[in-house]
Amino acid sequence: MSQPKEKRSYTYKALNRVLGKALHRYDMIVHGDRIVVGLSGGKDSLTLMWFLFERLARVPIEYELYPVYVDPGFEGGFGEELEAWCRNKGYPLRVEYTDFGLVAHSRENRENPCFLCSRLRRKRLFEIADELNCDKLALGHHKDDIIETLFMNMCYAGEISTMKPSQSFFKGKFTVIRPLAYADEDSIRRFARSMDFPEFVNPCPTAGESKRHEVKEMLKKLYRSNKKIKGNIFRSMSHVREDYLLK
Helix, strand or coil, X not given: CCCXXXXXXXXXXHXXXXXXXXXXXXXXXXXXXXXXXXXXXXXXXXXXXXXXHHHCCCCCCCCXXXXXXXXXXCCXXXXXXXHHHHHHHCCCCEEEECCHHHHHCCHHHCCCHHHHHHHHHHHHHHHHHHHCCCCEEECCCCHHHXXXXXXXXXXXXXXXXXXXXXXXXXXXXXXXXXXXXXXXXXXXXXXXXXXXXXXXXXXXXXXXXXXXXXXXXHHHHHHHHCCCHHHHHHHHCCCCCHHHCCC
């Protein structure tokens, strides 16, 4: 895989720094790891995949990567195009064709299609990881995703919780890692643009209408009022004063 000029760019250096910080702080990848990399076709997961493959050539540990895209089954899907792009770049992508999106948007589940579709796709990723003898699943969630999840859970689930950079599941059988946990979405967007990553149109009929989208728009307005707010919210999740919370 080629190493473009962007490797020396500010955006590359900034992302590489925060990715390295997350990897080391949470000891996400160790020698001999076999890791499924969950792709969505978006800028975040493509950026994650690029960095994880790129660092293989320069770090003193060895690990194996297995990129997987779970196609939800909507008409106009891009599974074949994504697979062709990955093949051209040297990434061994596995595409799983499913009907998860159709099931989630059926009449029986109109209330929360995003939740069910996401849960079914995640379940399939764990199953594939088990088939491939992998005990880690790398996902492209970033700082903005983690903050948005905090607000979604407070507003719609009535609890204070979010996604963790490294999280164990099924009594330690699998670990989900999020190496981009410290990365801002804007930095990822700039990097993806500079790398000329493909932009696929999401065929989901409710794309842009989710609760996450509503929270994202709310937070954007908040961030515009004070540039320190995003950083303060993110730091607050590791500085919890439990004595000042209701019990």
